[in-house]
Amino acid sequence: GQQVMQIPQYQHVQEGEDFTTYCNSSTTLSNIQWYKQRPGGHPVFLIQLVKSGEVKKQKRLTFQFGEAKKNSSLHITATQTTDVGTYFCSGNTGGFKTIFGAGTRLFVKA
Amino acid sequence: NAGVTQTPKFQVLKTGQSMTLQCAQDMNHNSMYWYRQDPGMGLRLIYYSASEGTTDKGEVPNGYNVSRLNKREFSLRLESAAPSQTSVYFCASSDLRGVAEAFFGQGTRLTVV
Numbered sequence: 241g242q243q244v245m246q247i248p249q250y251q252h253v254q255e256g257e258d259f260t261t262y263c264n265s266s267t268t269l270s271n272i273q274w275y276k277q278r279p280g281g282h283p284v285f286l287i288q289l290v291k292s293g294e295v296k297k298q299k300r301l302t303f304q305f306g307e308a309k310k311n312s313s314l315h316i317t318a319t320q321t322t323d324v325g326t327y328f329c330s331g332n333t334g335g336f337k338t339i340f341g342a343g344t345r346l347f348v349k350a
Numbered sequence: 351n352a353g354v355t356q357t358p359k360f361q362v363l364k365t366g367q368s369m370t371l372q373c374a375q376d377m378n379h380n381s382m383y384w385y386r387q388d389p390g391m392g393l394r395l396i397y398y399s400a401s402e403g404t405t406d407k408g409e410v411p412n413g414y415n416v417s418r419l420n421k422r423e424f425s426l427r428l429e430s431a432a433p434s435q436t437s438v439y440f441c442a443s444s445d446l447r448g449v450a451e452a453f454f455g456q457g458t459r460l461t462v463v
């Protein structure tokens with residue numbers, strides 16, 4: 241069945257360093273979403289990518305969707321302590337069944 | 351502006367007991383989902399409902415049943431709880447027309463002893 245793999249599982253950075261998490265699907269995706277979950281909280285939607293090769297930016301966050309629509313990345317420039325949390329990707333293949341990756345937990349040391 | 355409301359927030363069950371987790375959304379979304387979240391496992395889809403009157407199995411449906419009572423409500427039932435079902439459960443809803451943004455409830459932390 242459809243699988244979504246996310247790496248790394250954990251990342252420790254010094255405040256000001258960059259951070260990247262990668263998402264890889266076993267099947268071609270119709271679209272991909274990214275979420276952030278703060279410790280003890282619930283996932284909150286960040287963005288959706290739909291087009292092959294799409295790149296979107298939100299302030300210090302850059303999201304990319306691969307040309308084959310099977311992989312994606314989230315890059316944070318100059319991390320801040322407010323970036324702490326777990327970042328999830330999710331996707332579906334055109335139906336209603338949305339599968340999440342296992343997430344990358346980001347730790348930021350001030 | 352409630353969004354997605356889940357009850358209860360916390361629950362402790364003994365092995366073999368049953369319970370129903372309730373979820374309601376007020377955004378007129380067609381699709382609703384139940385996920386469980388375990389450390390290092392991310393969010394795993396238990397069941398989903400594409401629209402009122404339909405339900406489908408997700409990745410980990412064994413030991414659970416669901417009911418889409420109406421467009422607003424989607425409940426998750428554990429008939430005979432097991433320690434392996436100790437987890438945090440999230441309900442979510444989305445309108446898959448356009449942006450497939452899912453809105454999540456606050457979660458239910460369930461412990462089965």
